[in-house]
Amino acid sequence: MAVETAPHQLPDERLARVGFVAQLLKRPEIGSLFGVVAVFFLFVSTGHGFSSTGFGSLAGAASWSDEASLIGIMAVPVALLMIGGEFDLSAGVMIGSSGILFALLTVDHHWNVWPAFAVVMLFGLAIGFINGMLVMTTKLPSFIVTLATFFVLQGLNLGGLFSVTGKVYVPGVDTTSGYAFARKIFASTVWSPYDFQIRVFWCIAITAIGTWVLTRTRVGNWIFSVGGDATAARNVGVPVLGTKVALFMATSTLAALSGVMRTLQLREIEGAAGIGLEFEFIIAAVVGGCLLTGGYGSAIGATMGAIIMGMTTTGIVFAGWNSDFHFLFLGVILLLAVLLNTAIRRRAEAAR
Amino acid sequence: MTPTEGNGAHLIEVDHVSKYFGNVIALSEISAHVNGGEVVCVLGDNGAGKSTLIKILSGVHRPTEGRYLVDGEDVRFSSPRDARARGIATVYQDLAMCPLMSIWRNFFLGSEPLKGVPPLRRFDVALAKETVRKELHEMGIDVRDPDQTVGTLSGGERQAVAISRAVYFGARVLILDEPTSALGVKQAGIVLKYILQARDRGVGVIFITHNPHHAYPVGDRFVILNRGRSLGSYVKSKLQQDELVRLMAGGRELEELQHELAGITSGPAS
Numbered sequence: 001m002a003v004e005t006a007p008h009q010l011p012d013e014r015l016a017r018v019g020f021v022a023q024l025l026k027r028p029e030i031g032s033l034f035g036v037v038a039v040f041f042l043f044v045s046t047g048h049g050f051s052s053t054g055f056g057s058l059a060g061a062a063s064w065s066d067e068a069s070l071i072g073i074m075a076v077p078v079a080l081l082m083i084g085g086e087f088d089l090s091a092g093v094m095i096g097s098s099g100i101l102f103a104l105l106t107v108d109h110h111w112n113v114w115p116a117f118a119v120v121m122l123f124g125l126a127i128g129f130i131n132g133m134l135v136m137t138t139k140l141p142s143f144i145v146t147l148a149t150f151f152v153l154q155g156l157n158l159g160g161l162f163s164v165t166g167k168v169y170v171p172g173v174d175t176t177s178g179y180a181f182a183r184k185i186f187a188s189t190v191w192s193p194y195d196f197q198i199r200v201f202w203c204i205a206i207t208a209i210g211t212w213v214l215t216r217t218r219v220g221n222w223i224f225s226v227g228g229d230a231t232a233a234r235n236v237g238v239p240v241l242g243t244k245v246a247l248f249m250a251t252s253t254l255a256a257l258s259g260v261m262r263t264l265q266l267r268e269i270e271g272a273a274g275i276g277l278e279f280e281f282i283i284a285a286v287v288g289g290c291l292l293t294g295g296y297g298s299a300i301g302a303t304m305g306a307i308i309m310g311m312t313t314t315g316i317v318f319a320g321w322n323s324d325f326h327f328l329f330l331g332v333i334l335l336l337a338v339l340l341n342t343a344i345r346r347r348a349e350a351a352r
Numbered sequence: 353m354t355p356t357e358g359n360g361a362h363l364i365e366v367d368h369v370s371k372y373f374g375n376v377i378a379l380s381e382i383s384a385h386v387n388g389g390e391v392v393c394v395l396g397d398n399g400a401g402k403s404t405l406i407k408i409l410s411g412v413h414r415p416t417e418g419r420y421l422v423d424g425e426d427v428r429f430s431s432p433r434d435a436r437a438r439g440i441a442t443v444y445q446d447l448a449m450c451p452l453m454s455i456w457r458n459f460f461l462g463s464e465p466l467k468g469v470p471p472l473r474r475f476d477v478a479l480a481k482e483t484v485r486k487e488l489h490e491m492g493i494d495v496r497d498p499d500q501t502v503g504t505l506s507g508g509e510r511q512a513v514a515i516s517r518a519v520y521f522g523a524r525v526l527i528l529d530e531p532t533s534a535l536g537v538k539q540a541g542i543v544l545k546y547i548l549q550a551r552d553r554g555v556g557v558i559f560i561t562h563n564p565h566h567a568y569p570v571g572d573r574f575v576i577l578n579r580g581r582s583l584g585s586y587v588k589s590k591l592q593q594d595e596l597v598r599l600m601a602g603g604r605e606l607e608e609l610q611h612e613l614a615g616i617t618s619g620p621a622s
Contacts, residue, residue, distance in 0.1 A: 212474075216474045216475055216477065217473075217474050217475050218464040218466060218473075218474075218475050220475065221453075221457055221460070221461060221464055221475060222461075224450065224452070224453050224457060225450050225453065225457075225461050225462075228450030228451065228452050228453055229448075229449070229450045229451070231448075232448040232449055232450055232461075233450070233461065233462070235432075235444075235448040236448050236461050236462035236463070237433075237462035237463070238461060238462045291452075295450060295452040295453070296452045345452070
């Protein structure tokens with residue numbers, strides 16, 4: 001038994017003086033922070049600098065933040081899910097499904113926007129519940145289970161929409177009752193003449209909530225543990241099933257919200273909407289420091305990953321390059337991020 | 353071995369317990385007990401029935417025959433949770449910890465201290481970190497930084513964190529499953545020190561091991577298992593270390609093995 005009272009407050013001689021920078025370097029999102037700065041200055045230097053039409057201007061910021069928030073709203077739940085050890089490949093197509101459901105209810109069935117919104121949210125919760133329960137009861141990799149959900153929903157979006165309406169998209173959402181107010185909340189712009197999308201603020205709010213849940217709540221501790229070692233978590237009484245299913249439900253419900261936002265913004269929705277975005281969400285989460293193997297990562301990092309991707313997409317336009325180079329950038333950034341993450345993981349896991 | 357009633361009851365006691373799996377007799381007529389503040393070592397080679405005994409004590413299995421008493425009362429645990437509720441904690445070899453999570457996150461995993469009111473109820477991080485630092489220090493564990501991930505700790509330090517976690521969450525009996533088996537000499541020594549720390553805090557420790565050199569220095573009593581049977585229970589004062597080694601290895605079997613090995617080594621040479 002220790003008799004001394006003070007020693008544990010004294011600095012340990014084995015603990016080298018850790019500066020602010022060294023502390024910062026231990027954060028999972030540090031790579032993406034450097035990435036944001038690097039990509040920003042790359043496009044400032046190639047895209048008309050800080051001039052009023054340049055990438056570095058407020059108008060430029062409004063432009064890239066629009067793209068970034070599109071990905072960021074989903075990158076946060078996808079990151080939490082990935083930290084919890086699972087993937088959701090249906091997250092992209094769910095945006096389309098939810099938008100189509102929303103448009104069909106409001107345009108074809110003349111519902112008011114708000115009850116339709118409520119139904120779409122319930123749809124999101126239900127799909128997430130199905131995904132989560134399928135993964136947990138079959139014990140199959142979520143990669144496969146949600147790939148199946150992805151194809152099912154894609155088939156429904158394209159085939160179902162065409163057989164119901166005879167069209168490949170639903171136009172005229174702006175003619176529905178309650179549209180103007182819903183657009184104000186979900187799809188308007190603020191601060192003219194720059195016109196930042198209000199979605200940017202939704203994205204900031206979701207990032208803040210995601211970060212708070214992950215780092216400051218009991219559920220956050222559970223999320224890390226179910227992704228880190230589900231057996232260990234179960235042994236100490238963590239509700240593994242509940243945690244994972246809730247993560248799937250959060251992901252698909254935010255996809256449903258994104259679908260509604262997109263439909264309100266574009267005033268229509270096409271059958272192929274959202275397809276392919278699921279990988280962008282995953283890339284943003286990985287660039288933000290989430291390990292593909294789970295148990296480690298951050299929510300704010302995922303948003304920074306989304307910012308990098310948004311800056312890349314718009315920056316290429318500002319620089320006057322062929323926009324197809326977007327994919328080349330994505331590939332390079334993803335590779336760099338995975339290499340960096342692997343190094344971080346090795347450091348975090350290595351026994352001394 | 354005699355069960356006593358009332359205040360004199362042992363903390364936990366098994367009385368002639370047996371466990372059959374189908375027609376396999378995993379354990380036969382084992383009796384043992386542990387009191388607060390003492391270390392009972394359960395020794396045995398692979399297949400001696402050590403893990404079956406742990407599983408009975410920790411509530412995973414129920415004995416087929418015999419009695420299991422806690423504070424002198426008969427108990428029938430249906431899950432490890434029941435055992436934990438009575439203060440019987442088991443620290444398994446895999447430790448139930450996530451290597452990528454920090455020490456304080458692991459320490460409170462599943463029993464996080466909360467503050468605030470819903471919906472702003474949150475993990476009391478400051479309290480968690482302070483408690484971890486204090487608890488580990490009281491165990492004499494010198495942790496560099498509670499924010500360190502468990503993966504960066506040495507094997508001995510991880511055992512120590514698991515032990516102090518069990519003690520902090522109210523363990524009166526601590527069952528340690530081969531805590532030293534995967535460790536080097538120095539690390540094992542550290543773990544043995546923590547076993548004594550836990551004992552000094554009044555915890556009854558059941559230390560399962562196949563290494564008599566680890567058991568002898570810390571144990572107060574020794575139960576030796578061989579092929580599901582007890583070879584007897586010994587008090588330390590009446591047992592020498594080499595005697596323990598001999599018993600544990602199965603005495604005669606070891607001598608036979610020495611003869612055999614002598615035959616092999618001298619064989620090709622002649």
